[in-house]
Structure formats: structure tokens, C-alpha cells
Amino acid sequence: MSTFKDLGLNEDLLHAISDLGFIKPSEVQEKAIPILLESETDLVALAQTGTGKTAAFGFPMLEKIDVDSRTTQGLILSPTRELCLQITNEMKQYGKYCKGLNVVAIYGGSSITDQAREVKKGAQIIVATPGRMKDMISRRLVDISKIQYSVLDEADEMLNMGFKEDITDILSHTPDDKNTWLFSATMPKEVATIARKFMVDPQEITVGNKNESTSNVSHEYYLVNARDRYQALKRLSDANPDIFSVIFCRTKRDTQKVAEQLIEDGYSAGALHGDLSQNQRDMVMKSFRNQQIQMLVATDVAARGIDVDDITHVINYQLPDEAETYTHRSGRTGRAGKTGISMVIVSKSEVRKIKSIERIIKKEFVKKDIPDGADICEVQLMSLANKVNTTEVNHEIDGYLEKINSLFEETTKEELIKKFFSVEFTRFFNYYKKSKDLNVQASQNSRDDVQYSENSTRYFINVGSRDGFDWMKLKDFLKEILELGRDDVFKVDVKESFSFFNTDKSITPKILEFFTDYKYEGRFVNVEVSEDRGGRNRNRGRGRKDDGGKRRSSRGGGEKRFSSNKSGGNSSNRRERRNSEFSGGNRSDSRRSEGRSEGRKPRRSDSSSGEFGSSRPRRSRR
Ligand code: ADP
Ligand code: MG
Secondary structure (H helix, E strand, C coil), X not given: CCCCCCCCCCHHHHHHHHHHCCCCCCHHHHHHHHHHHHCCCCEEEECCCCCCHHHHHHHHHHHHCCCCCCCCCEEEECCCHHHHHHHHHHHHHHCCCCCCCCEEEECCCCCHHHHHHHHHCCCCEEEECHHHHHHHHHCCCCCCCCCCEEEECCHHHHHHCCCHHHHHHHHCCCCCCCEEEEEECCCCHHHXXXXXXXXXXXXXXXXXXXXXXXXXXXXXXXXXXXXXXXXXXXXXXXXXXXXXXXXECCCHHHHHHHHHHHHHCCCCEEEECCCCCHHHHHHHHHHHHCXXXXXXXXXXXXXXXXXXXXXXXXXXXXXXXXXXXXHHHHCCCCCCCCCEEEEEEECHHHHHHHHHHHHHHCCCCEEECCCCHHHHHHHHHHHHHHHHHHCCCCHHHHHHHHHHHHHCCCCCHHHHHHHHHHHHHHHHHHHHCCCCCCECCXXXXXXXXXXXXXXXXXXXXXXXXXXXCCHHHHHHHHHHHHCCCCCCCEEEEECCCCEEEEEEHHHHHHHHHHCCCCEEXXXXXXXXXXXXXXCCCCCCCCCCCCCCHHHCCCCCCCCCCCCCCCCCCCCCCHHHHHHHHHHCCCCCCCCCCHHHHHCCCCCCCCCCCHHHHHCCCCCCCC
């Protein structure tokens, strides 16, 4: 095992490394650093998230550039703004003893003139997202014609996000004889193509199995009815009072909605997805890093590569479409030698996906039960007891002690303890006493609720594939907003600008009523009963006579597209509010408190978080 010194790094870097508390190089660092220091070569490095790739390219780059020159010599491209800022920050820390070093971040959504000014001061290293970088080049605000080292970080993700052309364009402005270092978690064909195109004879290193997940992470899954997903999420959170977690949803819409619901229910949560403004994203990330937010609800793209220490849990609210994405998600926890838990909430139809993920990560999931009310009460109570036990006495209360003591003169210690904890416990207990078992038995037969029969109604709805729906997404969407169960919406058929779906006849009034003035992102969504009884007609052929094109909505118009100008990082978006309230899974049993809108932000150690937080009656107000 070598040390950083053995790898050949200079004193300035070693000094910074010891400040950072890095003891020994990680595997990818041990492999990459000597190669990059000793030779002028291209490099392809495959290593999963959390393996220390930033330093693997950062240290050599810092060692090799000339800080006395003001010329831009190093360019690091990364997929998202968050990652760009994170890398810039890391590079600054690594290079804090390199006098004269100037690392500048270039990313969209922030003033281009300010960034140009920073560059002009003499940035030896630029960390950039491809879009903004291209923009700056075309406006001649940067000069990368003397770059010696370029890094493509999270290359697979950049290509996934469609940056291939931008990258090609950017690199065409750099010298041919520069070195390119490509870092990626996976090696899909597109990455190999890029490597061939831009690199000469690259050296290759691979760390571990490229898809194996960190060994510090344990994987658990919880089987529930799809309609209980949100309740399950709350229970998992309540059962872990010190949770500090990232919750992954499949779509931006779900991400926003789950975050809003959590906030409404008194949790300290925030949303992170691409439809938020840069400013909102920054604020959410900042609160999360400071641990003012305990639960960050995020999309895969927005959270890619984000490195926040001490994440205790990753919760897969929904499984990702690609099993490989799961590796990235679970890699958010169990970092830097710590342990973490990756939880998956699945409905029965998704259980088989667990199997395919197990094959990819080469680890087994443990099937666990969603804790019941009694479990949670116990956990919360013990958490409070521990907190009381370790609390430092605040002597500001000394002045009131006499009064308090006289009040409890007759009370024994046992009694006092019982009373004290009952204050909390009664609240927990009342909240959970009628809670049901959310677990679904794997063997249970679920065929009972599906009926493709005369008892169903077929509807026309004026959204379609243009609005980003496929049948699965539309089904999910309808189930969520209407609070329906797993198989309550069926025969979903998505056309370009409209779709059809069926439900049981008994809920037709409810559905029509709901859609009388339902607005989504400023647009009326129109639902009408379709004359076509597609539900009965089992002909699955392409040319099915469903065509309701001429019946396009009387309002809103089937042509109009959803705009994606969603705003509101937290629950401030009024238009969205109705939506989330309607689907609030816990309307019947939640006693949402007056306290929830007080912006309570329980810190991790605050046992008052979670469901109890929300149902907490305000004290001292009598
Ligand atoms: P990756 O880019 O591979 O996902 P990062 O470069 O973001 O990983 O590093 C993950 C975390 O590990 C960061 O917090 C980083 O500071 C820390 N880290 C990196 N190298 C070491 C090391 N040698 N020892 C301890 N911690 C390290
Ligand atoms: Mg990284």
C-alpha cells in the first residue's frame, strides 16, 4: 500500500491532503496518479462513484500546470452545475497551498459576464458544464487554445444527457497534442466511441467491477401496494430519526410532488431536479450540505455525482428504469469508509427488477418489513431518551428551577420520567394507533382487483406522448393524482396528443368531478367519457378504433403542450399545491399541525422530526 508521498506528489499538495485528512490513496488514485504524473498520456479510467476520481485527476493536474502563468492550461468538463461547483471546490481545496492558483467554474444559469471576468483574471484551470462552455467559446470569452490537459468527468452521464456534440465542439478548440483523461462509472458504447475519437492510445485503468456497488452499502427492499408508497416513505423516515437521506424518484414531477408532500407533512425536505431554477437548486443543495434538510428528493440526473458526506440512507421511492442507475443511486451513501443503507420501496409488479439489480451489483437484497406504529413509537421514544440523556444542561433555566421543583415536590423520579416521556409518547401513539400494516405478502394473489369488463368506463384525456407520457407514466400519473390503487387504471393507450384509459365504472363520477377544473402547469387537463369501449374490445392490434382525434378537448386543446416552466423548489408553488394536496396520501389519518408551516427544520439530531413533528401540537400557548 503506497502513500500519497510514494505516488510522487509535491509538498504543497501533500500539505493540503493532510489538511483534508486523506490518509492513503484510494484505488483509482493509486493507479491513475503515477501514470498521469510520469507520462504525457491519454487515460480512460473506469471507477464507480465515490471512489475518489476527482483527486485522481485533480492532483496530477495541479502538479502539472504552471501556476506562474495566467494561461488556461486545464479544462474539466462535467455534466451538471452541481458537479461543476463541487469539483471546483475540491480543486481549490487540493490546491490551497499552490500560490497563484486560480480555478474558475463555468456553468449555466449564472452571470456569463461575471464568469468571463473571473477567467480573464487568469484561470489556469476551468471547470465547466458543456453548454455554457460552448457559449463562452463562441462569444470568445475564453481561450482554450493552449489547454494541455482536458478531463471528461462522468463521461457516461454527459453523453446520456446529450452533450456529445457540445463536447466535440469544445474539444475542437483545443490543441491536438493535449492529453485527455476520461473518467466514467460505466463504459457504454458511446463512451468507447468518444475515447476512440479524441484519444491517442489511451492507457486504461478499471477499479473493481465497474458495476459493483460499494461494499459499505447494504441493500433492503420493502414490498407495499403502490398506493402506499408515500406512507411507506414516511414510516421509513420516522423509524430512522437521524436520517440524512437522498430520495430518488423517476420523474421531475414525482420528485417535486414527494418533496412538497413531505414539507407539508412537517419533514425537512427539499426537491432537486432540472425544472428548478439554478438559484433554487443552489439553495436546496446548500441546505442539504449544511444538513438543514434531512431528506433531499432528487432525480437521477440532478443528483449524479453529488458528493455529500454522511448520507445515511438512499431511498428508492421508485426504481430507476435502468438497473445500472441503481448503482449510482446507492453510491450516494456508504462513502469514505462509512456504512450506508439503500432502501427500495417496491410494488409487487416490480419485485422482479430487484432480481436483475442483484445480478448487476452482485449483492443480495434483504427483504424487510415496513415498521409498524409500535416499532416507530419505540424508536422515537428511545431516540428522545438518548437525547435527553446526552443533553448538556442549559443553566439559563436555573432561575426557573424553584418554581418547577415545587410543582414536582410530590412526584417520584419514576413518576416524573413516566410523565415526561408521555408528553411525547402520547402524541406518537395517537398518530400511529390506527395505522395499518403496509406490507404486502409476496405470495398474496393480486388478480382480484382487475376487471376488463362492462363494469369499466373508457375515458379520453387530452395529454399524450408529446407531453412526455408513455402508458406507464400516464398510468402512474393518474393513479397518483386520483389516489387510485395499483390496478385501478387500466388499458392505457397513449397517442401523440391525447390518450385513453379505463377505470371501474363505480369511480367514474369521482374522476369526472376531479377533472372539471384540474390544471396542470397552467393548462387544463380535460377528461371525457369516450364512446369507444376499448375496455371490452380485446383486440390489441395497432389499428384499434379508438381514434378520438376529432373529439379533442373542448377546452385547453389537445394541441397545447405542457410547458415545463415549473418553478418552486419548496412548496411555494400554488398551482402545484392543489395537485399535491389532492394526492396527499395521509389525508385521513394525518393531523397536520399548525406547526408545519413554521419552517421547522429539525436537524439530524432532532428527534422531533418526521410524522411526529407534523402532528405536534403547539405547546405553551394555553
Ligand atoms: P467520485 O468522483 O469517484 O464519485 P469523489 O472524488 O467525489 O468521488 O470523492 C468522494 C469523497 O471521498 C470525497 O468526499 C472526497 O473528498 C473523498 N476522498 C477522495 N479521496 C480520498 C482519500 N484518498 N481518502 C479519504 N477520502 C477521500
Ligand atoms: Mg466525481
